[in-house]
Amino acid sequence: MxxxxxxxxxxxxxxxxxxxxxxxxxxxxxxxxxxxxxxxxxxxxxxxxxxxxxxxxxxxxxxxxxxxxxxxxxxxxxxxxxxxxxxxxxxxxxxxxxxxxxxxxxxxxxxxxxxxxxxxxxxxxxxxxxxxxxxxxxxxxxxxxxxxxxxxxxxxxxxxxxxxxxxxxxxxxxxxxxxxxxxxxxxxxxxxxxxxxxxxxxxxxxxxxxxxxxxxxxxxxxxxxxxxxxxxxxxxxxxxxxxxxxESILFPIIDSFKETNEFEIEEKKSYAFAIKIEEIKHEEEVIIEAISDYCFTIKTLMSEFNHRSSKLKSVKSYESDLLRTFKSKHRIASNNCNVNKTIRESQIFYDETISAPVQSFDIFNDTPMIYRNGVIHNLINENDNLYWKLNPKNS
Known part of the structure; x- marks a missing residue:
């Protein structure tokens, strides 16, 4: 036009x-x-x-x-x-x-x-x-x-x-x-x-x-x-x-960051966070969506926050809160998990986690789900002791 x-x-x-x-x-x-x-x-x-x-x-x-x-x-x-x-x-x-x-x-x-x-x-x-x-x-x-x-x-x-x-x-x-x-x-x-x-x-x-x-x-x-x-x-x-x-400031969404090409998808499939989704035998489209969320968050962090010292503390605090919440919910889900249904209940835990209401980040009142989920995938990628697969405590 x-x-x-x-x-x-x-x-x-x-x-x-x-x-x-x-x-x-x-x-x-x-x-x-x-x-x-x-x-x-x-x-x-x-x-x-x-x-x-x-x-x-x-x-x-x-x-x-x-x-x-x-x-x-x-x-x-x-x-x-x-x-x-x-x-x-x-x-x-x-x-x-x-x-x-x-x-x-x-x-x-x-x-x-x-x-x-x-x-x-x-x-x-x-x-x-x-x-x-x-x-x-x-x-x-x-x-x-x-x-x-x-x-x-x-x-x-x-x-x-x-x-x-x-x-x-x-x-x-x-x-x-x-x-x-x-x-x-x-x-x-x-x-x-x-x-x-x-x-x-x-x-x-x-x-x-x-x-x-x-x-x-x-x-x-x-x-x-x-x-x-x-x-x-x-x-x-x-x-x-x-x-x-x-009012809280609107989250700085850059639409191009939402686009993930085939090369990025194939490359990220070998990352720990993607392998941990494979462990619970989730669908291929779930892994691709997770890679897209992960890429969006990493690009946003690099572009919008990492060069702004005033935001770095908020980024770390947000990650810390998500990490504590994830560990807590993972323990609860593991305690309630039937050992014979570990994979299925792990998939449910995954779906409930990434579709849960989004807690706001810093002064933003519209923190997008794609960013929150990308942060979770990044945390799982960087922590060897974090998994989507539940650890049942009963038989």
Missing amino acids: NKKLSFSSPEPTGAIITQFLIAVQKCFEMKVDNCVYIETDGDVSIFNTSNNENNKQIEVKEYFDPLTDSHLNFWKTLNNWMNPKFNHEKYNELVILTTQEIGVKSIFNKWNDLDLDSKYAELKNIVVKSNGRFIMREKEWKNGDKKVTKPKSLKLMENILETNNEVKIKNIINKVFIIDSATKRDLLPKEIIERELKHIPENNKNQAFNSLLGFVIRKEIYNVGWEISYSDFIQECKDINQRFKE
């Missing part, structure tokens, strides 16, 4: 996802009395509900080509802010947040540091230069008997900078701030997680973030937009913090 169909277009949907990710990011930046709005006046807006200080309207743009002087990204956004239905007076800052890098020769490299008159002069100059280039091309096209059409971007620039718009355009561009090279949506969650969710245990970070994203998405006022207040967001953060910090 890596090949994109010719009629498939992920960009619009991706842009919406980016918009919500930025909204989550801005929610973390809220102060008391702030609200974040989505699709109310534009992409993302930040309002102070008690006064009109530091209100921002943010247009989120995903482009992959450089932001040049005549790029439609800038001019279309400026045109939207010029729309009579948009009340720019509500905002102290109008932000273009784009994934683009600013072109090397573009005036936008110094835009945020220019004063108002300089910004206005630079925009007028862009229109003059763009019109000059068009006139030159127009002459070439006429000589070649080609139809002449003024570029859409140039028409837009000229409409925005009409003489009767001067007061309004100056009021608007005085508030315009450009943030370029913004993090793209594939890396934005990781960036937010690393900065804002440091207090959440590592294995729960993604789930905590997804919960916050879901919370923001659910805050829609139907067909009006999305509104997330400071108090609501802070309360959600507290709830998520409590849930994901106090």
Whole structure:
């Protein structure tokens, strides 16, 4: 499913996802009395509900080509802010947040540091230069008997900078701030997680973030937009913090560790734990399942726990508890075993042991059976005095 169909277009949907990710990011930046709005006046807006200080309207743009002087990204956004239905007076800052890098020769490299008159002069100059280039091309096209059409971007620039718009355009561009090279949506969650969710245990970070994203998405006022207040967001953060910090961490299952190839199976059949299952004449599939459990546990130990010193003590403690439990249950089963039914009752002991409820390991609340059973097989493999075969005490 890596090949994109010719009629498939992920960009619009991706842009919406980016918009919500930025909204989550801005929610973390809220102060008391702030609200974040989505699709109310534009992409993302930040309002102070008690006064009109530091209100921002943010247009989120995903482009992959450089932001040049005549790029439609800038001019279309400026045109939207010029729309009579948009009340720019509500905002102290109008932000273009784009994934683009600013072109090397573009005036936008110094835009945020220019004063108002300089910004206005630079925009007028862009229109003059763009019109000059068009006139030159127009002459070439006429000589070649080609139809002449003024570029859409140039028409837009000229409409925005009409003489009767001067007061309004100056009021608007005085508030315009450009943030370029913004993090793209594939890396934005990781960036937010690393900065804002440091207090959440590592294995729960993604789930905590997804919960916050879901919370923001659910805050829609139907067909009006999305509104997330400071108090609501802070309360959600507290709830998520409590849930994901106090709950046990999810066990780090790596699905590929569950896969056992033929070579591993044949090799492990000569291991002590597999031979001890053969002693009780259990089915071939039971031995293969045991090998799979054993391999999963060994790989998990090597990958996830052995390099984490804080976990080594827990691993040893878990093994010790399982060892004591196994010995105890083996003694009880042996005492109750009929010598004439040793093999059959040993098989029952095996099945009951590996299907028994799993005691949790360390802070994990979902310790998988495959890991627990693999630990038992490893203990039997390493201990010459541990067997599945029962030792009847009566005749």
